């Protein structure tokens with residue numbers, strides 16, 4: 004019997020931990036119990052930036068990671084979260100499942116990791132305590148960004164003054180005014196209760212966040228060929244998690260509005276302004292990522308074409 | 313057999329006169345070999361992961377800042393103002409001692425720095441003014457512990473790091489319990505020294521002291537004001553405090569010279585040279601325990617044994633009091649916080665509340681033998697007998713215990729300022 | 732070196748705060764940079780602490796050794812310390828090698844991490860070497876000052 008530790012930063016009772024448990028159950032069933040997975044939610048094994056390196060080193064066997072953590076190992080994956088890189092969610096799903104999957108399988112393999120599938124985190128927007136409802140208003144303000152190039156380039160492209168903060172400090176930072184606004188995934192914003200402090204949300208949906216499930220290649224190569232095939236076959240359909248996350252997002256934003264929260268949906272010219280700024284950030288990001296980044300960017304463009312026809 | 317080795321190894325190393333750091337490393341190595349995956353390199357990896365944290369920055373900076381303030385005269389000038397303001401009270405200087413500790417706590421993150429900085433000025437003054445030596449020792453040793461409750465606080469920072477709880481929230485939650493402690497201690501100081509006559513405020517002297525101490529008085533305002541009005545985060549506050557203290561001591565008070573920073577940095581580095589490996593080993597053991605699911609099993613066991621949150625809180629109180637006798641507060645937080653957190657969540661206790669309970673509870677440990685840091689510091693700093701110092705803190709321990717109970721069973725005291 | 736590292740730690744944080752609050756432009760990698768400076772300072776501090784024997788050392792069993800053998804035993808203790816620190820140094824080399832081979836980069840700064848990590852094997856080996864020297868030549872040993880070092 005092989006025991007595998009599966010790490011995730013998602014807190015218990017969230018769709019992501021449910022997904023991890025589904026993966027664990029599916030693998031156990033497919034291998035007839037010869038591979039057993041223990042899920043460690045809520046960053047129990049350390050924060051994901053540290054754990055993903057431990058997976059590459061083979062100390063932790065597998066885990067689910069956000070785009071931010073994954074881009075420490077394969078920087079080009081940050082392009083998937085680049086502002087307005089997809090025309091719509093359906094296109095993103097199609098491109099990820101049918102085209103980008105293979106691209107990143109190869110890239111992670113080079114880094115001693117086995118890519119086992121996508122997870123869904125949802126759309127990003129900007130939260131603020133005082134009313135900030137447009138790009139012009141956000142410009143010049145102090146904006147919390149996630150510890151990733153994508154997040155800071157995006158905020159800077161709209162003229163914001165970016166302040167990098169871990170998610171644990173976001174609520175206090177918004178309350179004290181250390182930042183005026185925060186770049187957050189919608190579901191994190193609503194489910195962490197940040198909406199109570201920052202009742203204003205711009206649904207820019209500027210970044211579609213997907214995560215990855217990864218396994219250590221050292222551990223993988225110790226499995227028998229049958230177990231490897233069985234594990235591949237046990238991959239949980241990504242559409243289940245997507246549906247759950249998108250459903251939860253919608254429900255939680257409904258609750259947020261009921262509790263007096265205000266959501267602005269940029270449209271028309273305003274949306275165009277956001278997209279123009281996003282394009283700048285996107286190009287800057289591609290430039291920073293060098294040749295490999297340019298190659299992946301091209302593959303994304305091909306995938307988009309294939310998925311819109 | 314392997315368990316026996318776990319006990320024999322540190323004993324053998326103690327006999328071989330190894331220092332604490334090496335003993336801890338060896339024990340960690342032993343655990344990795346026999347209970348973990350057997351890869352010793354993980355010790356180094358955990359050490360790196362443990363130290364590679366942005367929030368950890370505040371610790372060396374607060375210690376540096378504390379050393380700067382002890383070398384210079386920021387503390388002394390601050391205390392002079394507080395002493396004059398409290399002089400019309402009976403036992404004014406006693407009250408001033410407690411208040412000075414509280415005000416100083418608002419700029420220092422540690423108990424030792426508070427005790428040393430205030431004690432250096434206040435102890436001779438109290439003895440000279442005819443206050444009971446025993447009271448003076450107790451007030452200073454105990455007042456120093458306010459340093460870890462009133463923000464900024466190094467133990468609260470450590471709690472935030474290991475449990476991923478917001479440090480700003482923890483700091484806010486420490487304010488009210490800190491003020492309650494200060495209040496009760498001050499009332500006790502007043503009552504105990506009620507026979508010592510009041511004095512008139514000499515307004516001319518007050519004005520002179522204010523002029524002299526204005527930069528010192530501005531420091532807590534700058535720090536806490538800066539954090540709560542969003543100019544900087546608690547981590548950054550440490551850098552601001554250090555920068556401010558250096559500028560004031562070197563350019564305004566001129567009580568220190570720029571080259572003094574050299575010696576201060578070296579002595580800070582040595583202190584941290586001792587703290588860092590301890591921190592690293594503790595983090596490594598935490599990870600190992602979690603990976604072996606020890607806290608999870610413990611949670612399930614406790615959840616099956618203890619039914620109500622109240623019993624659970626009482627159990628925590630007792631556990632921490634015992635642990636506080638033997639462990640330094642920082643080590644206590646590092647080792648126990650990750651184990652207690654899942655248990656507390658299970659009973660619906662807010663992580664911020666747990667942090668405050670732990671810190672106020674372990675605060676008692678500064679004053680209890682065998683390992684009571686403030687007792688040892690008082691003994692060396694004031695050159696008094698250990699027994700006298702132990703006796704002197706007894707009434708203050710009683711006061712802290714009352715506050716432990718208040719803080720534990722009235723979560724709102726800690727939480728109403730947070731979100 | 733230690734002093735410079737601390738100065739760099741504080742200055743990079745202060746520059747970030749001032750930039751952000753006064754000029755609306757913080758320095759993205761400043762806190763990361765400060766972390767590495769603080770780590771370097773902390774490890775150099777560890778070897779400084781070892782140099783004047785100021786690491787906490789519990790002395791509970793010291794009485795077990797008869798005075799006659801005191802000198803010999805003290806040499807044995809130093810040899811054991813040299814050995815353990817040497818072992819840590821060896822492990823640290825392995826750790827840095829993996830970081831180097833995996834090409835681990837610092838978040839935000841995008842620099843390779845391994846050069847910073849070199850401070851680990853450097854510290855352990857230099858302490859080990861120091862213990863080795865005083866094992867061979869005990870006359871170079873400084874008087875024991877580890878009493879009362881619990882003060883923090």
Ligand code: NA
Pocket residue numbers: 416417418419420421422458459460461462463464465
């Ligand atoms: Na404090």
Ligand code: NA
Pocket residue numbers: 636637638639676677678679680681682683684685
């Ligand atoms: Na104690």
